[in-house]
Structures are given as C-alpha cells and as structure tokens.
Amino acid sequence: MPDSSDVVLDPQTRKQWNSLLERLAEISARHPDAMFASSLAVEDMLLAHAIFQARLPIAVFTLDTGRLHPETLGMVDKIAERYGVAVQVVHPDSAAVQAHVAAHGSFAFYDSIALRKECCGLRKVEPLRRTLAGHSAWLTGQHRDQSLTRSHLAESEYDAVFGLQKYNPLANWTSEQVWEAVRAFDIPYNPLHDQGYPSIGCEPCTRAVxxxxxxxxxxxxxxxxxSKECGLHEANLKAEQSA
Structure with a gap:
C-alpha cells in the first residue's frame, strides 16, 4: 500500500489524518481486542483504510441484515481485492427474523416506529451484541455533522447498552474532509453515494435524498x-435530549 505521506491533502485534513493514525494506534494498544463495526459507507471505508494501512490488529466486521443493497454487500469483495483482508460478515438469527416476518409481515417496519425498531433490533442490535460479547472496545465511523443525533458525539464514551468502551475516531471530521481523503487515497466506496445516498442502510429503508x-x-x-437511529447508537439520542 502506498505511503500516505506522499498524498497531497489540505493542511487541516492532513492534520486530521495524522491524528487519526495516532488515535487508532492508541486505541489498539489499550484494547488489543477492539473491533470495528463497519457499515461499509464512505466514512467507514476511510477508517478501514487507516486501520489496514497501519496494520493494526483491529478486527473489522459488518452486519448483513439480509436487506442490504447489492452495492453495499459488494464492498466486502472490494475490500478483499484492495487490501487482502476478509471482513467478517455477521448475520441475524434466522429463526428470530422468520418469526417476526410470520407475525407482522415482510414490510412491517412501514407500519409503526415500534415495529421498525423491532426489525432493527433483530437484524442489527442483536447481531452486534453477540459479536461484541467478551470484547473491551468497539469503533464506529460516525461523525458529528451526519445528523442532529450525532452533533454531540464523543470521541470516546462508555457504551452502557453493550457494556464496553466505544470509540468514534472520526467524530470531529467533516463530510468534506472525509471525501477529500477518500479521493486522495483512492479508497473504494459504495457507488450508491454517487447516486444521491449520503447515508445508506437497508434497501427498503433507504432512499436517495x-x-x-x-x-x-x-x-x-x-x-x-x-431522531433517526436504529438502536446501535442509543447514546446519541440521549446526548441530543440532554443538550
């Protein structure tokens, strides 16, 4: 992989990038068992690039809810091709999902917020909890300018929902800085971003903006x-409510 020091970046973005590498090294040293839950969105691809470049022992995994766009799932192969890394793909409990669909239908999430959150819980929250069990820390690619619920995002916080330390190393990055770095380093990204999807979730729950x-x-x-969160980042809602 080319040395990132040779890549031309705006001075502020370069500072952000260097700080990110330092921060990731610190997290890895403090938590050798840390895991990165990647949504395979552009921010997460930037964070994964930094982890892979620094050859840090931070395990990268993604949650395949069973309802993702083909373009999103295709990023797993792109990561393998570019970095030679096999991202762990975590699936929900099929019996629980089938029971929910049998009881409420395949598209019950359109009927109420409660049913939507129940679907998110089965397809995202439970698999995440299962994957993080026994680990001391996890990382996300969230940053503050993504939404109101993330405007008070901490770079480091104790995640009481999952019972471990949570790190958001890109918290103070702007979307513009993320895209500048992604393009400068030629990092692969989900093609849906070029089709008007700044935020990408499950296919039936996401549209272009x-x-x-x-x-x-x-x-x-x-x-x-x-306050649109799925339960993976419950602390975001509490931070917004207390602000």
Whole structure:
C-alpha cells in the first residue's frame, strides 16, 4: 500500500489524518481486542483504510441484515481485492427474523416506529451484541455533522447498552474532509453515494435524498421524527435530549 505521506491533502485534513493514525494506534494498544463495526459507507471505508494501512490488529466486521443493497454487500469483495483482508460478515438469527416476518409481515417496519425498531433490533442490535460479547472496545465511523443525533458525539464514551468502551475516531471530521481523503487515497466506496445516498442502510429503508435535505433524510423517510437511529447508537439520542 502506498505511503500516505506522499498524498497531497489540505493542511487541516492532513492534520486530521495524522491524528487519526495516532488515535487508532492508541486505541489498539489499550484494547488489543477492539473491533470495528463497519457499515461499509464512505466514512467507514476511510477508517478501514487507516486501520489496514497501519496494520493494526483491529478486527473489522459488518452486519448483513439480509436487506442490504447489492452495492453495499459488494464492498466486502472490494475490500478483499484492495487490501487482502476478509471482513467478517455477521448475520441475524434466522429463526428470530422468520418469526417476526410470520407475525407482522415482510414490510412491517412501514407500519409503526415500534415495529421498525423491532426489525432493527433483530437484524442489527442483536447481531452486534453477540459479536461484541467478551470484547473491551468497539469503533464506529460516525461523525458529528451526519445528523442532529450525532452533533454531540464523543470521541470516546462508555457504551452502557453493550457494556464496553466505544470509540468514534472520526467524530470531529467533516463530510468534506472525509471525501477529500477518500479521493486522495483512492479508497473504494459504495457507488450508491454517487447516486444521491449520503447515508445508506437497508434497501427498503433507504432512499436517495433531494438537494438541500439533511444527509440522513433518506433513512426511514416515512417517519416524522428527526431522531433517526436504529438502536446501535442509543447514546446519541440521549446526548441530543440532554443538550
């Protein structure tokens, strides 16, 4: 992999990048068992690139909910081709998902926020909890300018929901800095981003956004609440409510 020091970046983005590498090394030293839950979105691809470049022992995995876009799942192969790394793909409990569908239908998440959160719980939260069990820390690619619920995002926090330390190393990055670094390092990214999807989740729960809309407006677009989280980052909602 080319030395990132040869890549031309805006001075502030270069500072962010160097700080990110230092921060990841510190996290890895403090938590040799740390895991990175990648959504395979552009921010997460940047974070994965940093982990792979530094050859850190941070395990990378992704949650395949069974409803992802083919373009999103295709990023697993792109990572293998570019970095020679096999990302662990975690699946939900099939029996639990089948029982939910049998009871409520395949698209019950459109009927109520409660049923949508139940679906997210089965397809995302339970698999994440299972994967993180026994580990001391996990990382995410969240950053503060993604949404209102993430505007008070801490770089490091104790995650009481999953019972371990949580790190958001990109917390103070802007979307512009993320894209600058991704393009400068020629990092592969989900092609849906070029089709108007700044935030990408499950296929039936995500649409492209219109000009001027919030970046997460395409997530669960039929819901009126601005607090759109699936349960993976429950602390974000509490931070917003206390602000």
């Amino acid at each position: 219109r000009a001027g809309e919030d970046p997460r407006a395409g997530r669960w677009w039929w819901e009126q609440s601005a």
